[in-house]
Amino acid sequence: MRESGSFAPIGSTGMSAQLLDGKQISTEIIGEVRSKVDFRVANAFRAPALAVVLVGDDPASAVYVRNKKKACESAGIRSLSYEFPASLSEDALLDLVRSLNEDPAVDGILVQLPLPSHMNAERVIETINPLKDVDGFHPYNFGRLALKMPLLRPCTPHGVMVMLEKTGVDLVGKDAVVIGASNIVGRPAALELLLARATVTICHSRTRDLADKVRAADVVVAGVGIPNFVQGDWIKPGAIVIDVGINRQADGKLCGDVQFDIARTRASWITPVPGGVGPMTIAMLMRNTFDASVNLNP
Numbered sequence: 526m527r528e529s530g531s532f533a534p535i536g537s538t539g540m541s542a543q544l545l546d547g548k549q550i551s552t553e554i555i556g557e558v559r560s561k562v563d564f565r566v567a568n569a570f571r572a573p574a575l576a577v578v579l580v581g582d583d584p585a586s587a588v589y590v591r592n593k594k595k596a597c598e599s600a601g602i603r604s605l606s607y608e609f610p611a612s613l614s615e616d617a618l619l620d621l622v623r624s625l626n627e628d629p630a631v632d633g634i635l636v637q638l639p640l641p642s643h644m645n646a647e648r649v650i651e652t653i654n655p656l657k658d659v660d661g662f663h664p665y666n667f668g669r670l671a672l673k674m675p676l677l678r679p680c681t682p683h684g685v686m687v688m689l690e691k692t693g694v695d696l697v698g699k700d701a702v703v704i705g706a707s708n709i710v711g712r713p714a715a716l717e718l719l720l721a722r723a724t725v726t727i728c729h730s731r732t733r734d735l736a737d738k739v740r741a742a743d744v745v746v747a748g749v750g751i752p753n754f755v756q757g758d759w760i761k762p763g764a765i766v767i768d769v770g771i772n773r774q775a776d777g778k779l780c781g782d783v784q785f786d787i788a789r790t791r792a793s794w795i796t797p798v799p800g801g802v803g804p805m806t807i808a809m810l811m812r813n814t815f816d817a818s819v820n821l822n823p
């Protein structure tokens with residue numbers, strides 16, 4: 526019998542969601558990429574090479590760049606880094622991108638976002654050779670995903686889909702709600718879910734009755750960048766919750782967009798932050814870099 530004072534919180538199902546361990550899944554995937562790289566290298570191909578371009582000193586970008594370099598080492602991918610002060614001109618950046626496009630020793634090009642405000646990010650992305658666009662941000666790759674013929678898929682939404690696969694739950698006909706309509710998370714995540722034949726609702730800052738839409742969802746993907754934006758008691762019992770937010774709190778700790786402690790008492794599966802979608806993004810980047818190297822050097 527329960528002792529007094531230990532009752533489950535109101536609204537709790539008495540259950541606790543299973544955790545989707547992005548760190549572990551990403552380690553497995555990076556190991557798979559490593560085996561494929563080793564096989565190609567054993568067959569006289571050079572190792573895949575990823576060029577990472579960082580302009581300015583966004584602290585979040587610096588963490589990402591560091592984690593990417595570590596992942597490249599584990600995957601057997603050569604990583605080339607280009608770092609510039611925020612004062613770099615857009616023309617100089619475009620010239621670098623064009624020279625990386627031409628360089629036969631480079632398979633993947635990643636220009637870290639956000640770029641300084643004096644630059645036009647769309648123009649920079651459109652200058653990247655779509656076959657080297659390992660972020661999947663070029664309109665060519667985005668369009669291919671929209672047309673059900675994906676080539677290089679945006680890493681974060683692709684990582685979300687791999688995590689959803691790990692649940693073993695069939696997404697066909699499920700009601701999925703994506704919160705956030707950004708070019709790098711919400712929109713491509715919605716296209717991925719549609720490709721998996723879910724029924725998709727995309728919510729954004731002008732959406733009315735967001736809580737009701739979330740309450741109806743079998744799958745919730747949150748990418749808004751605001752801590753606790755998705756209240757735990759909105760989650761339908763048994764739903765799958767994927768938290769794409771990575772927010773740094775005043776105490777330096779990371780948290781997602783979802784009120785995790787309550788959501789986990791209702792969800793069937795949930796991703797933690799950190800250790801959820803973030804590491805998956807990096808694993809998918811390694812996969813894209815390998816795939817780009819195969820496409821370019823068949």
Ligand SMILES: Nc1nc(=O)c2c([nH]1)NC[C@@H]1CN(c3ccc(C(=O)N[C@@H](CCC(=O)O)C(=O)O)cc3)C=[N+]21
Nearest residue numbers: 586588589592636637638639660799800801803804806
């Ligand atoms: N062109 C471009 N492509 C990107 O994919 C891109 C970008 N620009 N700019 C910045 C954002 C951010 N981003 C992250 C990816 C992984 C983690 C990650 O691995 N996070 C770990 C730990 C982070 C930590 O310890 O601080 C985690 O969530 O567990 C974080 C952030 C990719 N981005």
